[in-house]
Amino acid sequence: MTPCGDDASADDAPILDAIAKWLARDVEPHAMRMEHADEYPHQMVEQMKALGLFGATVSTEWGGLGLSASTYAKIVTMISESWMSLTGVFNSHLMLAKCIEKFGTVDQKKKYLPKLVTGELRGGTALTEPDAGTDLQGIRTKAEKRGEHYIVNGSKIWITNGLEGTIFALLVKTNTAADPPRKGMSMLIAEKGPGFTVSRKLEKLGYHGIDSTELIFEDYKVPAANLIGAEEGKGFYHAVGGLELGRINVAARGVGIANRALTESIKYSQQRKTFGKPIAQHQAIQLKLAEMATKCEAARLLVESAAKAYDAGQRCDMEAGMAKYYATEAAVDNSLEAMRIHGGYGYSKEFVVERLYRDAPLLVIGEGTNEMQRIIIARQLVERNPI
Numbered sequence: 001m002t003p004c005g006d007d008a009s010a011d012d013a014p015i016l017d018a019i020a021k022w023l024a025r026d027v028e029p030h031a032m033r034m035e036h037a038d039e040y041p042h043q044m045v046e047q048m049k050a051l052g053l054f055g056a057t058v059s060t061e062w063g064g065l066g067l068s069a070s071t072y073a074k075i076v077t078m079i080s081e082s083w084m085s086l087t088g089v090f091n092s093h094l095m096l097a098k099c100i101e102k103f104g105t106v107d108q109k110k111k112y113l114p115k116l117v118t119g120e121l122r123g124g125t126a127l128t129e130p131d132a133g134t135d136l137q138g139i140r141t142k143a144e145k146r147g148e149h150y151i152v153n154g155s156k157i158w159i160t161n162g163l164e165g166t167i168f169a170l171l172v173k174t175n176t177a178a179d180p181p182r183k184g185m186s187m188l189i190a191e192k193g194p195g196f197t198v199s200r201k202l203e204k205l206g207y208h209g210i211d212s213t214e215l216i217f218e219d220y221k222v223p224a225a226n227l228i229g230a231e232e233g234k235g236f237y238h239a240v241g242g243l244e245l246g247r248i249n250v251a252a253r254g255v256g257i258a259n260r261a262l263t264e265s266i267k268y269s270q271q272r273k274t275f276g277k278p279i280a281q282h283q284a285i286q287l288k289l290a291e292m293a294t295k296c297e298a299a300r301l302l303v304e305s306a307a308k309a310y311d312a313g314q315r316c317d318m319e320a321g322m323a324k325y326y327a328t329e330a331a332v333d334n335s336l337e338a339m340r341i342h343g344g345y346g347y348s349k350e351f352v353v354e355r356l357y358r359d360a361p362l363l364v365i366g367e368g369t370n371e372m373q374r375i376i377i378a379r380q381l382v383e384r385n386p387i
Contacts, residue, residue, distance in 0.1 A: 012071050015051075019075055022047060023082045031083035035355055038208040040164065045089060045119070053090045055117030057245065058097050062113035069245060069307040073252040077300075080256025081263075084359050085209040087256075091249045092124030092160040095242040096169045099125070099187065103229045103238050108189065112167070123165035126156040126190065126215060127239055133158075134372045136171065136239055137181040141217065143172035143188060145224065150174070150188060152195070152220040162198050162213025167191045170222075171239055174232045182236035187228040195220030206358030243367060244310060247320040250367045251303045254327030257360050258299055261331075261338035262292045264353055268342055279341070288341060292334045299327035318380035325373040328363035335360040 026047060034041060048054065057072050058064025067075075076087050097116045100108055115121040132138035141154025152172060159168070170190035178184025190196065197216040204212060228238055266289060269280035279285045306323040309316035335356040339346035346353045364370045 012074060015065070015067070015071070016074060016078065018051060019078055022051065023078065027079075027082045027086070032352065032355070035083065035085065035208045036349060040211065041083075041086065041089075041209055044086060045122075045164075048086070048090060049119035052117075054093055054119040054122065055097070056090065057094050058101060058113060058117050062101065062109065063117040064097075064113075069248055069310040070304065072245075073248055073255075073303050073307045076249050076252035077256040077259065077303075080253040081260040083209070084253055084257060085207055087249065087253055088160050088207065088210045091246065093122055093165070095125045095246050096123050096167070098245060099169045099228060099238050099242050100189065102241060103187075103234070104189075105228075105230050107225070108228065112189065116167075121167050122161060123167035124159065124161040124169075125239070125242065126159050126168040126170045128156060128158045130155065130157050134368050136236060137185070139171060139173060139185070141170075141172050142176060143174050143186065143222070145174070148224050150222045150224060150227070152188070152190070152217040152222060154217050155199075156215040156217075157213075158202065159213050159215050161211060162215055163201060163211035168215075169228070169238070169242075171235050174235075178233070183233050185235035185239075186232045187235035187238045188222045189226040189228060190220075190222055193220070205361065206355065207362050244316055244320045246367045247324040247373075248303065248306050248310060250363055251299070251306065251320070251323035251327040254324070254329075254331040254360075254363050255296065255299045255303055257331035257356050257363070258292070258296045258327070258334040261334035261353060261356050262289070262296055264351070264356075265289060265292065265338045265341045268345075272343075285341060288337050292337055295330040295334060299323070299330040302326050318377050318384075321368075321373040321376040321380075324367065325370045325377070328360070328370060331356075331360040331363055 027044060052065045055064030056067050056075065058066070060066040079087050093116065097113060100112055112121065127136060129139050129141060131140065141152065141156065143150040143152045168190045170188045172186055172188060173184050174186040175184030195218050199214045199216045202212045202214065269285050269289065270278050272279050302323040306316055306319035309319045335353065338353040339357050342351060342353050345351050348354060
């Protein structure tokens with residue numbers, strides 16, 4: 001149990017309890033070894049299927065758990081405390097499912113959602129390109145309509161589940177002359193097949209175990225029926241709509257990393273002695289612990305606020321941006337402070353804080369950099385408070 005956090009509601013309790021038991025029994029004993037080996041967690045993925053996590057936020061109409069963003073954020077926080085990489089396996093997948101559920105045609109929902117919920121089909125979103133990350137309008141991957149198919153050429157990078165997944169929400173340009181560029185962007189449901197190649201798995205500083213890949217499309221054919229929403233020019237808005245939930249996920253991961261860094265620091269500071277007493281009794285360490293705990297609680301409350309706004313159907317790009325920005329910076333700060341508190345042992349692979357220190361920086365970059373989050377926040381402040 002983390003030193004900071006709210007109690008689960010009666011509705012949340014069963015699923016959170018099941019996940020807590022699974023983490024203690026099947027994840028914690030193996031996470032350190034598998035992360036260092038960069039080993040894909042096949043067995044844990046099967047266990048996540050059984051827990052229903054691949055349909056966590058999909059409505060019960062399609063067989064999902066129908067969880068609120070608030071409950072989902074708590075789950076992501078819990079799992080991130082044990083091994084953050086696991087959250088990526090189902091987050092990108094759920095963004096794909098949400099895109100189909102929210103914007104897809106009835107036929108698309110019937111065809112794909114039940115299989116996505118069970119994990120029979122697994123995948124994610126293919127948005128980022130070598131020259132287009134936060135600036136999605138800069139993508140170059142093109143899709144040309146030819147009869148009953150689109151012919152796709154281009155590449156994507158940093159695609160989660162690229163190796164192990166089989167289906168992706170693929171952002172393309174169907175009209176390269178559109179002004180502004182976003183009006184010429186569309187989203188396709190892309191299943192692996194001829195012309196769809198995984199060129200390489202990318203080596204990373206942290207976030208090991210999960211596959212991050214480069215995808216290449218060469219005259220790849222996608223049925224026109226797989227155009228999400230059956231209307232061209234809406235892909236940018238589909239992508240942005242999914243990023244709100246994605247940013248809440250990344251913010252919740254930040255809370256998890258910050259919490260675990262605090263938990264490990266509280267424990268270690270009571271075990272380690274210098275100058276005849278536990279270092280927890282030294283004022284320098286106490287100041288660090290207090291700062292870390294405050295950041296954990298503030299980050300948790302911001303995530304909770306963003307999730308509630310999302311659940312209420314409100315526009316929440318500012319709230320999600322605030323949560324993502326603050327919680328992920330808290331993760332970076334707390335992981336570094338945990339390493340300092342642990343001293344030389346914090347630099348050792350024998351302690352979990354070394355992993356936290358490597359995982360945390362990804363969060364300030366992924367799902368839109370924190371620099372971009374601050375711009376979004378500022379723009380929304382002005383837009384919501386005109387004079």
